[in-house]
Amino acid sequence: MSMRRLIFPVLTLTSLVACGVALAVAATAPAAKPAAKATPPGAIKAEPIPPGYHFPTPRKEIDAWVAVNATGKFRNHAWDVWAGMTAPSHAVHSGQRLPIWETWYSENEVFVAPGSIKPEAIRTEPKHPFAKPRQLFHVATAKGVATPASNEQVVAFNKFDPESARFLMASHPTPKGSANTYLYTQAADLTKLNKSWPSGTPVVNRAIVDFPDRGVDTKPVMWLIKATGGLTPFPLWQGTGSDATTNATNPTPQTWLNCVLIDPKGKGGLRPATPAEVKNAIANSNLACDAKKYLYAPLSMMYSFPLTAQEATDFNSAQGGPPLPQAVAGDFAVLAAMHVTTKEIVNWTWQTFWWTGTKNPPNSFPGSTAGMTANVKGPWRNYATCVAYSMVVPHNDPKGKPVVCFNPFLETSPGIPDGINSNCMSCHGTARWPGNNNGGYPATYLPNGYINFNDPTWFGDQTRTDFAWAIQGNAVK
Numbered sequence: 001m002s003m004r005r006l007i008f009p010v011l012t013l014t015s016l017v018a019c020g021v022a023l024a025v026a027a028t029a030p031a032a033k034p035a036a037k038a039t040p041p042g043a044i045k046a047e048p049i050p051p052g053y054h055f056p057t058p059r060k061e062i063d064a065w066v067a068v069n070a071t072g073k074f075r076n077h078a079w080d081v082w083a084g085m086t087a088p089s090h091a092v093h094s095g096q097r098l099p100i101w102e103t104w105y106s107e108n109e110v111f112v113a114p115g116s117i118k119p120e121a122i123r124t125e126p127k128h129p130f131a132k133p134r135q136l137f138h139v140a141t142a143k144g145v146a147t148p149a150s151n152e153q154v155v156a157f158n159k160f161d162p163e164s165a166r167f168l169m170a171s172h173p174t175p176k177g178s179a180n181t182y183l184y185t186q187a188a189d190l191t192k193l194n195k196s197w198p199s200g201t202p203v204v205n206r207a208i209v210d211f212p213d214r215g216v217d218t219k220p221v222m223w224l225i226k227a228t229g230g231l232t233p234f235p236l237w238q239g240t241g242s243d244a245t246t247n248a249t250n251p252t253p254q255t256w257l258n259c260v261l262i263d264p265k266g267k268g269g270l271r272p273a274t275p276a277e278v279k280n281a282i283a284n285s286n287l288a289c290d291a292k293k294y295l296y297a298p299l300s301m302m303y304s305f306p307l308t309a310q311e312a313t314d315f316n317s318a319q320g321g322p323p324l325p326q327a328v329a330g331d332f333a334v335l336a337a338m339h340v341t342t343k344e345i346v347n348w349t350w351q352t353f354w355w356t357g358t359k360n361p362p363n364s365f366p367g368s369t370a371g372m373t374a375n376v377k378g379p380w381r382n383y384a385t386c387v388a389y390s391m392v393v394p395h396n397d398p399k400g401k402p403v404v405c406f407n408p409f410l411e412t413s414p415g416i417p418d419g420i421n422s423n424c425m426s427c428h429g430t431a432r433w434p435g436n437n438n439g440g441y442p443a444t445y446l447p448n449g450y451i452n453f454n455d456p457t458w459f460g461d462q463t464r465t466d467f468a469w470a471i472q473g474n475a476v477k
């Protein structure tokens with residue numbers, strides 16, 4: 001289903017509602033109490049995941065799934081969250097109805113100086129602060145051990161749902177009930193908080209207060225599809241085999257042999273490309289695509305939006321110059337992948353999605369479309385997922401079996417220690433301020449191991465940031 005087809009009923013409904021409110025106000029003016037303002041058509045207000053998607057699921061229920069490692073339940077839940085956050089919002093922009101998550105706050109609205117915080121902001125365009133994913137530089141920044149290859153092509157940013165954003169935009173007494181309040185988006189506040197812990201404070205208690213249960217944080221990963229000049233190659237994850245990548249250790253998208261030629265105009269589904277289509281492929285010497293394996297898919301199978309002139313400039317500077325195809329106004333940013341985490345459970349639920357055009361990777365490694373619920377609609381059905389609802393199995397056994405889940409577009413980077421064996425919850429469990437003790441990840445770091453939150457090596461002189469690396473990475477200096 002195309003997002004575009006929804007636009008007319010939406011516009012009509014929105015204008016009717018807006019008119020209704022205007023009339024009601026006029027009839028009763030001067031009102032003693034101003035009526036709640038309707039969002040004008042074309043305006044964007046951050047919307048929560050609507051009811052009907054089992055979100056949030058009660059903590060007790062998910063905890064019970066975790067206790068027995070009910071993978072099927074985790075996957076259904078991940079798809080429910082995906083369905084809810086990709087459902088149509090009330091906002092229309094550039095001729096298409098925005099999915100709920102596009103209305104959310106970006107890091108450049110949340111991590112700002114205290115004077116510029118606008119918790120109920122209504123904007124006229126969705127915020128896309130394109131950047132190279134900061135986790136690719138994380139180790140390098142801390143320790144200088146690994147730098148991302150200069151040809152990493154992915155571009156990303158962070159989004160916070162209204163609950164998570166409001167939490168980050170407000171000061172919090174820390175620890176709970178304390179007279180001292182801290183704004184966690186500010187480096188000075190975090191440093192003050194980290195110095196405030198009385199000696200003898202149990203290591204596990206050196207932490208910010210928890211995000212709200214409904215909090216959702218995401219990291220959308222974008223790829224450029226040219227509107228004109230031919231069909232843009234898009235890498236397709238098909239695992240770590242020699243028929244799928246030129247680098248089994250760090251199989252970044254640039255090393256994938258299977259690629260899909262994305263047609264900005266075409267119709268139909270994923271299929272082998274014709275010789276004429278192969279000839280029409282836009283050159284990108286940065287990719288390892290094997291022309292003999294080219295597949296074809298229309299753009300309508302992906303979530304996309306047209307770039308403005310400013311966004312095209314921003315995209316190019318985040319992505320890098322030629323030989324990568326360069327964006328101009330009217331080209332498309334497509335959603336290649338997306339990390340999603342929810343605070344429904346104490347250690348957060350972790351799921352990640354990437355575009356497959358429904359062609360699952362061999363052995364469903366690290367995930368697939370399995371368990372997809374019927375409420376996932378349109379192009380959103382063409383993504384696969386993997387889940388990490390615990391670090392290990394059994395969930396509370398430090399020697400338990402690792403749960404592996406990573407996003408092929410992100411954690412395959414040489415900037416991530418052993419990313420193809422990693423677990424979201426393990427790595428995010430070490431998120432802390434200031435975060436540079438142990439020089440990034442110590443020799444004992446297991447990318448998918450059990451993290452003990454009382455471990456003084458990790459957290460002794462630190463403050464845990466409730467699994468949010470974004471706090472450490474984006475705090476305003």
Ligand code: HEC
Pocket residue numbers: 134135138158217218219339340341350351352388405406407411416417422423424425427428467468469470471472473474
């Ligand atoms: C090796 C460590 C590591 C692993 C593994 C990892 N991440 Fe992250 N993640 C990071 C860092 C570092 C950031 C950067 C924060 C920023 O954007 O400044 C980040 C950012 C994010 C964000 C943006 C908001 C936030 O909380 O920081 C989300 C959401 C996220 N990751 C989810 C996931 C999911 C889901 C997985 C597993 C599929 C995963 N991550 C695996 C280190 C990791």
